[in-house]
Amino acid sequence: MIQVEELSKVYPGGVEAVKGISFEVGAGEVFGLLGPNGAGKSTTIGMLTTTVTPTSGSARLAGHDVSREPIEARSVSSVVFQEAVVDRSLSGRRNLELHARLWRIQDARIDELAESFGLEGLLEQPVDTYSGGQRRRLELARALISAPRVLFLDEPTVGLDPRIRHELHDLIAGLRVRAGLTLLLTTHYLDEAERLCDRVAIMHRGELVALDTPNALRAALGSEIVELHVEGEGERMLARLREYGVASDAAFAVGSTLTLPLAERGAAAAIAAIQALELPLAQISTRRPSLDDVYLQLTGGRLDEAA
Numbered sequence: 001m002i003q004v005e006e007l008s009k010v011y012p013g014g015v016e017a018v019k020g021i022s023f024e025v026g027a028g029e030v031f032g033l034l035g036p037n038g039a040g041k042s043t044t045i046g047m048l049t050t051t052v053t054p055t056s057g058s059a060r061l062a063g064h065d066v067s068r069e070p071i072e073a074r075s076v077s078s079v080v081f082q083e084a085v086v087d088r089s090l091s092g093r094r095n096l097e098l099h100a101r102l103w104r105i106q107d108a109r110i111d112e113l114a115e116s117f118g119l120e121g122l123l124e125q126p127v128d129t130y131s132g133g134q135r136r137r138l139e140l141a142r143a144l145i146s147a148p149r150v151l152f153l154d155e156p157t158v159g160l161d162p163r164i165r166h167e168l169h170d171l172i173a174g175l176r177v178r179a180g181l182t183l184l185l186t187t188h189y190l191d192e193a194e195r196l197c198d199r200v201a202i203m204h205r206g207e208l209v210a211l212d213t214p215n216a217l218r219a220a221l222g223s224e225i226v227e228l229h230v231e232g233e234g235e236r237m238l239a240r241l242r243e244y245g246v247a248s249d250a251a252f253a254v255g256s257t258l259t260l261p262l263a264e265r266g267a268a269a270a271i272a273a274i275q276a277l278e279l280p281l282a283q284i285s286t287r288r289p290s291l292d293d294v295y296l297q298l299t300g301g302r303l304d305e306a307a
């Protein structure tokens with residue numbers, strides 16, 4: 001449903017926002033694009049939705065090339081942008097009606113859509129009076145008016161409280177049940193990617209540094225991790241652990257936390273080896289790998305850290 005080949009974007013001024021990425025998303029799949037601020041996620045969505053012109057490479061939606069057949073490509077897809085696009089002074093209903101008119105949809109079934117997004121009691125109120133979560137639901141409803149086959153969601157839950165995020169997750173997960181709807185969403189939230197996505201691509205500085213199912217990405221780190229909180233600079237301590245052969249190349253440091261994927265090794269043996277070194281450790285623990293670990297290992301930074 002989505003085919004991306006060697007897609008690049010260099011903005012005027014020379015910022016290489018996207019550096020030749022390739023991936024495919026199958027019909028009905030939920031695909032996550034994960035990455036920190038500035039990774040190139042919105043630029044990628046911009047190119048896929050024809051609002052950003054690619055510098056090179058190609059992208060096709062349901063077979064339609066976004067550069068050569070932009071109208072066809074647009075007609076099969078819909079997008080919920082990172083920034084709000086609904087008109088806050090108008091009512092929810094008016095916003096949906098305007099969007100339906102823009103798309104020349106005669107029978108927009110606004111009430112039906114509003115109901116499926118829990119907006120039925122709010123439609124006549126100005127969007128100004130909506131909470132953040134309600135506005136997001138209105139934007140989702142709006143995006144579905146044109147009955148897209150592919151839906152792009154750019155950071156659908158950013159800035160929402162945990163409960164509202166969970167509600168939105170359920171709504172988004174429900175969207176895939178609609179026959180054939182393919183979803184590509186971007187997020188900073190690893191739990192969101194894990195919960196919603198069949199496959200996840202990790203984007204870092206314009207490149208895809210990993211692409212697989214959340215399970216497979218985690219499995220690449222082995223079944224267990226030793227986490228050390230050290231006193232002082234984590235990187236220096238990691239270098240020492242490497243010298244002693246206790247930490248592998250897969251280990252990484254963020255601040256004063258060291259993460260040591262164990263691969264084949266048993267946790268007890270690893271901990272004994274570390275303790276034998278008598279390093280200034282504040283804390284040592286074991287746990288199962290998470291998508292966070294995968295992300296941190298590949299990008300060397302926290303998700304909320306600017307690239």
Ligand SMILES: Nc1ncnc2c1ncn2[C@@H]1O[C@H](COP(=O)(O)OP(=O)(O)OP(=O)(O)O)[C@@H](O)[C@H]1O
Binds near residue numbers: 011017038040042043
């Ligand atoms: N219109 C533009 N002109 C010039 N540079 C831009 C433009 N839009 C984005 N960029 C730059 O391109 C890079 C990628 O930005 P993009 O918005 O695609 O990242 P993102 O992954 O969506 O980040 P965020 O998580 O903050 O939304 C950044 O360095 C950004 O400053």
Ligand SMILES: [Mg+2]
Binds near residue numbers: 043
């Ligand atoms: Mg963005």
